Each structure stands twice: as structure tokens, then as C-alpha cells.
Amino acid sequence: MRSSVHTAFLVARREYRVRVLNRTFAVMSGCAALLGVVLVLLPIVLMSLAHQATTRIAVAAPTPALAAEAASEIGARLSAATAVGTPGATAGTFVVTVGDAASAAANVRAGRLDGALDLARDASGELQFRYVGRGDAGSLQVALVRQAAAGLAVEDRLGRAGFDPAGRASLFAPPAFAFATADADASGSVEDQVSRGLVGFGLNIVIYLAIITYGYWIASSVAEEKGSRVMELLVSAATPDELLVGKVAGAGAAALTQYAALLAGGAVGLLLQGRVSDALVGPSAAATPVASVSLGVLLAFGAYFALGFALYAGLYAAAGAMVGRQQDASQVGMPITMLATVGYMASTFGGSTPDAGWMTALSVIPFSSPSTMLTRLVAGHVTLPEVAASLGLLAAGVVAAFWLAARIYRAAVLQYGQPASLRRLLFAGRSPVAVDRPAA
């Protein structure tokens, strides 16, 4: 047993070195590190871009005084929305008065303005508002202009009814208002939920990409060894099981190395996050997505990453052994990739309904649990026994997958000529290739 572990280690070490000392690997790892930085800082940059935008609105009215009053009211409303961080609010507001409403509307259509408000009085003296803007009637900008118009209309009526300006101001002073949630299961603010969704999505992508990218590595590497016939030398020096385990471990370690580069980049991004946020958005920026990652989630991610990768890597190795040419590896590995994709897609679409029955079921099935359980876990809707059961089944799935893969690998690894069917390989009988020789 000990010597088998040592042999598997030697195989893994060669696989790891060959992968890691490759120039392409170095370039890809550098890109991964850069990607890590970008992924962490991107939300801040996007937020900053949104904040840097300025809303430009022109106001036309029968009198300059009314136009100025309307411009002031609209500017106040838009600035207040920015100040409290309303989603969709822009950083700057620029409201001007103009004499020609038609010309202002033309400028909106030409893209030079964001909106044009035209005030008029009907025969009874009531103010009438006509607003030309972008987007639909339910946008934040239109809603704010509508609120401003309502305020202006009421003030105008009060003025015409004889109320002095000071009295009108006290009349519209906002009352004291406090809010406390009564929902024990509330999962936080909208921002928090969005943040959790982003984290779940990100972790899923990390697992999914690792499985399909490095799984293909393994399949391709096994097919290459078989195709170059070096396998004949290898199986006389090590058992197929040692080769299988070593190959999966070596490629897995290489995958982790590249992911370490990604995480290192992410860590650098985190260190810079505060400064970048202060510089681009200002000190009042909302919490970033990474704030949602707890230690428990990180531990679970590590466990699901390792077990999920091992599960699929074993199957990819078996798939690689079934073909004699490296270029056939992707084709034979396609069903396994599709299996991994099902779990990934399910977790993506089920992210908004983590408690759905089908999500619960998929989160305990080994092939889909790495993705779906992580999504549910990040959403905070999972109990510890559920996670334990899911991990237990996944571990059992890894053992079963390696047993199956070893059976196929042993039967297929020295088989050349026409590709054998899966059925023939699985039922080839007792150990077509020897597996239990002493090592030295």
C-alpha cells in the first residue's frame, strides 16, 4: 500500500512538473492572476462609471420664475436619490431652464439631453407637465421628475390659494419615520441578496471551469500516453491504478496551482479594493460581493472543489484511456462535460429559487451537488446535516467513480486498434490487466 502511494506520487509529480513548467501554463497562470484582480475590482469600476454619469434635463415654463422653481425642485429630487444610493441614480445632476420646449425635446431625441420638461397652464390656471425623456415611463428618472411635478403642482395651488412660502415649506416637511423588519428569515437587503447571488455564481464558475478545463487535460494526457505507446512501458513499471491516481492527483495539483494564481490575484484585488473604491466611488460605496463569503462557505467550497474535481477527473481519465489518439479525447469526454454542465446550469438558473424541491434534490446528487449545494449554501438556506449528507454522498460518488474508472482504465489502457465499446470494457471480466503486483 505504502509503495503504491509512493508510485502514485512519482506519477503525480511528473504530471505536475510537465504541466507547470510549460510556457503556456505560465502565460495562462499570469492571465488567471490578472483575471482575479479584475474580477474583484470590476464591480467597483462599474459602480464608478455609473456614478460618473450626469443627468442633464432642460425645463421650459411660461415664466422664468416658474422655470427656475421647477429646475430647482427636479435637481433636488435627483440629488437626493444619489445621496441615499438609490439603484440607478447618477452622480451628477444638471438642470437648466430654456425658453424653447420644442428645441429641448429635439435635443433629447438627438442624445444631447436626458430629458426635457415643458410646463404650461390650462384655462383654469392649473399647471400641466409634458416630459420627453429616454427609456420607459417606469424609469427612476421619470419617477423622480413626476414626483417633482406633483410637488410643484401642489405648491402652485397653495400659492394661488394664498399660502405664504414659509407656511408651504412647513406643510411639506417630512415626518419622522423608522423601519424595523419583522421577518426572521430575511436575507438582508437587495444589495446583500445580489451580492450573495454573485458569490454563488462566481464559486460555481470556478468549480465548473476547473472540471471541464483540467478534466480535459487529464483525458488528453492519458490518450497521449496511450497513443505514443509509452503506456506499455508505464504499465510494466506501475499498476494502472497507481497511474490513474497519480495522473488525477498531478493534474489536480496543477489545476490548484493555476487557481492559486487566480486567488492570489483576487487577494491583491481585495487589498486594493478599499483604495480603488475610495478613489473612484467615494467613501460611501456599498459593501462589495466578497463581503458575503464566510469562513464556512470557503471551507465548503474547498471540500466541494476537491471532491467534485476528483469525481470528474477519474471519469475523464477513463474516457482518455478509451481512445488511442489525443485529438479524440474531447469527443469521448463530451458526455462527462455535459454531465458537469447540467449541474452548473441548474445552479445558475436555480440561484433565485434555492429552496425549490429540484434544487434540494440536485444538491445531494454527487454529479450536481458541488454546484447546486454551494449555491444554496451561499444563499444561507441549508442546514448542517444537509451539507454533511451531500458531502458524504459526494465522497461515496468519488470512490464509485474511481472504481468504475479503474475498471475501464485497466481494460482499455493496452487496447489498440478499433475502439472498444463501454459495455465491453466494463464487462471485460476479472482484471484484464494486472493490478496488484508488489512494487519493488
Place this chain on the structure above:
Amino acid sequence: MSLVIADLRKRFGEVRALDGVSFSIPSGTVFGFLGGNGAGKTTTMRIMLDILRADSGSVTWNGVASTELPRRTWGYLPEERGLYPRMTVLEQLLYFASLYRVPADRARRDVDAWLERFRIPQHRDRRVEELSKGNQQKIQFLAAILHDPDVLVMDEPFSGLDPVNAAMLRAAFLEMRDRGKTLVFSTHELATVEELCDAVAIVDRGRVVAHGATREVRRMRGRRVVRLGVTGDPALPWLSIPDALVRRPGRDATEIDVGAAVDPSEILGQALAHGETVTRFETADPTLEQVFIDLVGHDPAAEERTLASLATPAEG
């Protein structure tokens, strides 16, 4: 002290690859394992090495079953040449040596010595894909012997080698034999077998059809070869002795296959009686090639059909 192969049987689906293969190889000898394409040589070798399991039968080395032997007992040079193309010669050989638990410093020392001996020390740090086919073959041979195995099993070790490299390899074989190692190899170059092998086995369609010391196998049919050189027609149209058949007419000498009851001097007498000037006359055992053709020289079309059905594991 010997390697004993006893009643090996192996089927691949409908194809019977081995049908009771048995022979023994004394330790410290060079053994030739001969047979046509698809006869079962590679399958037998893989079972000997325990990288393939027989349906029945056994392989023992000094009384110990091959399934119980340490892997480093064996060295294996497969028929299909295969190495990691992008690894350097040194990295590759150290890797294979490490799988057999050879200490790195010893392996490094031995690699240098063998590369010198094979006259390719300049390739030590080059990638294998940059080497010629013959040099790659030498590297693969080194991968098979760096752990100093007791038994070296080689499938077609001379194929693709030029005469100089083949001679180098033959010298290495003999040196290993002199150090008490046992060498088993298959080849279609029967002259090399006659030169190197103490004993041979010939397999045909999964069965051993001849086995023993090389000289005994050459004599097993009880016939001899007479080589007669004459100045006249090399087809010897005047030869009229029953059981004396002209095998290979030649300008230098004509080979005549004669039965045990034939006295070779009768052939010489007939030649002189017909006025021929005799330039050469000698008697010898049949060549291994002649014995091989007599024993396994069956219908080539049938052999092709067999090969097609053996497209899967049993290649040898």
C-alpha cells in the same frame, strides 16, 4: 533457476490468442521467441510480465509466481516504441528509474555510462522528439534496463535499427547475459537469433510448435542442408536422388534439403558423374529460417484474416 511458462491460455472475445503455451528458459541465457504476426508472442510476453492476466496457466521465475514477483524483477522493451516526446532524455530515464525505486544518483551515473557506451552522450539534455528513431530506440532500451532487472523481455528490439546500432545492442545483450541476466526477445531476424540465442521457442496460432536449444531446434526435423557449388546450371537438373530437394539455387552455391537417410556423398558423386566442376561442397544443419518456414509457413491470406481479427490486444 529458470523461467517457466506453463499451459498459458488466453482468449480475447472470440479470438483464442494462446492455446496452452508452455516452455522454460534457463536463467543466464538468451532466448529467442519466434512466431509469425499474430502468433501470440506479445500476449505471452505481457502475461510473463503480469501486465496482462491469463485465463489459465502460470508463469514462475525461480519457483515464484510472476504475480508475486516485484516489478523490478523484469525489464520490458515493448514492440511499439513510445516515450514522452517533450521530456529530455535524462528526465525521462530518471523518471522510469524512479518508478523502479532506483536511487537518483545511481540512475544518473548509469545513464551517463550507457549514453557514452551507445555513443550518444550529446543527447542527454535534448528532448526525445528531437532524436532519430534509432536513438529513441536506444533510449527506450535504457529505460528498460536502468533498474538492472533479472529478466529482460524485449519485443522486436532490432526493428528499425541500422547495422551499427544493431551490433551495439547485440553486444549489450551478451554483456548482460555474461552478468547472469536472462534475456528473452522476439524478432523476425532469424540470423540474429542464431547468433545470439542459446535456446528458442517457435509459436504458431497460440501454440508452441518447437522449443529447445537453438541447435536442437535446427535439427528437430531430422534433415540437413547440402550446399553445392557447380560451374553449370545452378538448378541442378541432373539431380535424381529421392528426398534430396533443390531449395535455393544460387550462383555461389545451391542449397539442397536432404532427408536423414540420404548420404550427401551421393550428391557429390552425381555432380561429378555429370561432368560438373565442383567449386563448393558442404553439409550443415538447416537454418532457423528454414525450420521456421517449414513449421509456420501457412497460407498468407489466412494469416491476414487472423491478423484482422486480432486488431485488439493480442498483437504478438
